[in-house]
Amino acid sequence: DGGITQSPKYLFRKEGQNVTLSCEQNLNHDAMYWYRQDPGQGLRLIYYSQIVNDFQKGDIAEGYSVSREKKESFPLTVTSAQKNPTAFYLCASSAGNSNQPQHFGDGTRLSIL
Amino acid sequence: QQPVQSPQAVILREGEDAVINCSSSKALYSVHWYRQKHGEAPVFLMILLKGGEQKGHEKISASFNEKKQQSSLYLTASQLSYSGTYFCGSPINYGQNFVFGPGTRLSVLP
Numbered sequence: 001d002g003g004i005t006q007s008p009k010y011l012f013r014k015e016g017q018n019v020t021l022s023c024e025q026n027l028n029h030d031a032m033y034w035y036r037q038d039p040g041q042g043l044r045l046i047y048y049s050q051i052v053n054d055f056q057k058g059d060i061a062e063g064y065s066v067s068r069e070k071k072e073s074f075p076l077t078v079t080s081a082q083k084n085p086t087a088f089y090l091c092a093s094s095a096g097n098s099n100q101p102q103h104f105g106d107g108t109r110l111s112i113l
Numbered sequence: 114q115q116p117v118q119s120p121q122a123v124i125l126r127e128g129e130d131a132v133i134n135c136s137s138s139k140a141l142y143s144v145h146w147y148r149q150k151h152g153e154a155p156v157f158l159m160i161l162l163k164g165g166e167q168k169g170h171e172k173i174s175a176s177f178n179e180k181k182q183q184s185s186l187y188l189t190a191s192q193l194s195y196s197g198t199y200f201c202g203s204p205i206n207y208g209q210n211f212v213f214g215p216g217t218r219l220s221v222l223p
Contacts, residue, residue, distance in 0.1 A: 033211065042115070042200060042215040043155070058210060090154060098204030098211065099143050099162055104154035 002027045006091050006105035012113050013078065013085060021076045021108045023091035029103070030096035032074040036060060037088040037107075046089075049074055050096070078110065086112050114139055116201055116214040124220045125191050133217045135201030136183035142204055144177050144184040149216075150197040158186075158199075188219070196221045 004025045013019045025032065031050050035043040045058030049068040063082025068074050074093075078085045088109050092102040116137045123131050135144060143162045147155040159169075161177035161184060169175075173195075177184045188195055202213040 035213075043202075043213045045211055048210065056210065059212070099160060101145065101157040101160060102147075102155075102211075103157070106154050 004091060004093055004103055004105035006089075006108050008108060009106065011108055011110045013110060014113050016080045018077055018079050019110070021078070021089055021091075021110070023074045023076065023105060024072055025074075025091075025093045025103075025105075026072060027093055027095075027103060028071070029093035030071070031094045031100075032068065033092040033094075033102065034058075034064070034066065034074070034076045035090045035092065037090060043090065046076065085110055114205065115212050116141075116203060118199075118201060118214040118217050120217060121215075122218040122220070124222065126222055127193060128190050129221075131188045131191060131219060133186040133188075133199050133201075133219070134183060135185070135214055136181070137203065139182070139205075141177070141179065141182050141184070144175070145202045146175055146184075146186050147200045147202065147213075148195075148197045149200065155200060191219075191221045193221050193223065195219060 007022045033048045034046040037043050044060050046064050047066040049055035055068050065077045088107050090107045091105045094100040094102045116135050119134045145160050146158040149155040172189045175186045198216040198218045200213045200216045
């Protein structure tokens with residue numbers, strides 16, 4: 001079955017540590033997205049990528065980095081510069097233009113130790 | 114740039130109807146609607162692509178008034194399974210940069 005796989009489901013970060021969240025899709029989608037969701041809040045766009053080797057900052061990119069070396073993969077690194085990283089992180093993909101639905105992974109819940 | 118949603122929250126009894134509104138101060142090129150249950154990923158409901166378009170999905174339908182820069186989601190004869198948070202979203206400038214509204218929490222009680 002096609003879908004989006006995020007791992008791990010839960011992640012704990014120590015102060016000063018970088019952590020990487022994985023997102024893999026087998027839907028053959030061109031576009032991929034990373035969102036952050038805080039409790040009781042909406043989804044805020046961190047980064048998005050329309051094609052391989054290209055990505056753009058969303059509204060809250062500071063303290064995060066991404067890469068898009070393969071069509072299937074769009075990992076997100078939460079760097080030590082992100083001072084308040086505790087949140088629910090959602091990865092999504094879509095077929096390639098903004099009028100296509102986004103398909104979401106099950107999310108990664110990141111907490112600070 | 115974030116769309117505004119109203120109401121913030123609504124409580125219904127099974128079988129009752131509800132309307133959720135989404136509006137923006139900026140042009141809406143299309144409107145997406147998603148539902149998210151607690152602790153889960155959002156699930157796509159429908160996209161409205163042009164002004165005046167109405168779409169339906171089971172007993173959930175939506176309209177899009179491009180001129181007024183607003184969309185409404187209609188839930189009729191609500192079921193317990195309709196509980197969750199509903200988000201509208203829209204691309205910015207026809208691009209992939211995407212913005213979601215803050216969500217409307219819907220609770221359907223037996």
